[in-house]
Amino acid sequence: MSIAVSARDVTVIYEDFKALDSVSIAVEKGQSYGLVGESGSGKSTLLRAIAGLAPVASGTLEVNGQTLEPRRRDKAFYRDVQMVFQDPYGSLHPRQTIDRLLQEPLAIHGISDAEARIARALDEVGLGTGFRFRYSHQLSGGQRQRVAIARALIVEPSILLLDEPTSALDASVQAEVLNLLEQIRRDRGLTFLMVSHDLGVVTHMCDQLAVMRNGRVVEHLSASDLVEGRITADYTRNLMVASKGFVRTQA
Numbered sequence: 001m002s003i004a005v006s007a008r009d010v011t012v013i014y015e016d017f018k019a020l021d022s023v024s025i026a027v028e029k030g031q032s033y034g035l036v037g038e039s040g041s042g043k044s045t046l047l048r049a050i051a052g053l054a055p056v057a058s059g060t061l062e063v064n065g066q067t068l069e070p071r072r073r074d075k076a077f078y079r080d081v082q083m084v085f086q087d088p089y090g091s092l093h094p095r096q097t098i099d100r101l102l103q104e105p106l107a108i109h110g111i112s113d114a115e116a117r118i119a120r121a122l123d124e125v126g127l128g129t130g131f132r133f134r135y136s137h138q139l140s141g142g143q144r145q146r147v148a149i150a151r152a153l154i155v156e157p158s159i160l161l162l163d164e165p166t167s168a169l170d171a172s173v174q175a176e177v178l179n180l181l182e183q184i185r186r187d188r189g190l191t192f193l194m195v196s197h198d199l200g201v202v203t204h205m206c207d208q209l210a211v212m213r214n215g216r217v218v219e220h221l222s223a224s225d226l227v228e229g230r231i232t233a234d235y236t237r238n239l240m241v242a243s244k245g246f247v248r249t250q251a
């Protein structure tokens with residue numbers, strides 16, 4: 001099995017604060033990998049380090065077999081690795097139409113068949129072309145997050161970095177968006193690296209996970225390790241108690 005994303009002994013230091021301390025993970029191609037831990041444990045910092053947005057002091061990052069320079073990413077990387085953020089209000093300009101928001105990444109990457117791609121992306125996220133000329137401020141939180149996902153998908157990445165993609169949404173909308181993401185992952189054969197503070201969400205979505213605390217990985221687990229109780233760290237047990245449990249989703 002080939003590796004899509006690898007971090008080896010990655011340390012990130014903000015001024016004098018060590019936000020990541022020698023963190024290693026390996027995400028296989030096509031896998032859905034979770035990063036879980038309480039607030040401030042370093043989950044988003046790891047995603048940002050992969051995206052070239054955090055000051056990596058030491059260690060090695062690789063994407064699809066290519067070693068990444070500490071803070072430089074080439075254009076092909078920004079097409080192949082897309083991020084979806086927690087806040088669908090902050091990440092989409094409210095005064096732009098959905099059409100404009102979807103055209104933007106196509107223009108950045110010099111992709112020409114906009115009509116077909118916009119129609120496909122809107123269909124894939126369950127919005128349809130009727131939404132194309134609406135403004136993002138006219139949409140609900142769940143609809144906005146669908147647009148954010150469409151914006152990531154429209155350039156045909158192989159990897160999605162998902163930073164708490166549903167935690168700003170109501171529970172029922174959260175389940176719908178998680179189901180949608182899982183469907184898209186399967187249909188497109190994508191690799192997911194997904195951050196959540198909620199072990200229930202990660203267990204539902206991910207095959208493998210790393211439990212993080214104070215900038216370190218406490219343990220690496222598979223989803224079945226969790227379900228069958230093969231846990232070694234008390235910290236992970238406490239997270240399980242604090243999590244909402246499994247997110248109930250419709251098939």
Ligand SMILES: Nc1ncnc2c1ncn2[C@@H]1O[C@H](COP(=O)(O)OP(=O)(O)OP(=O)(O)O)[C@@H](O)[C@H]1O
Nearest residue numbers: 014017019037038039040041042043044045046197
């Ligand atoms: N730009 C920055 N400058 C200084 N410290 C930072 C910066 N970004 C993050 N940190 C610190 O690094 C630590 C890890 O932050 P990070 O955002 O990765 O945590 P997290 O696990 O994603 O938390 P949350 O679930 O609250 O988003 C925190 O203590 C945070 O205050």
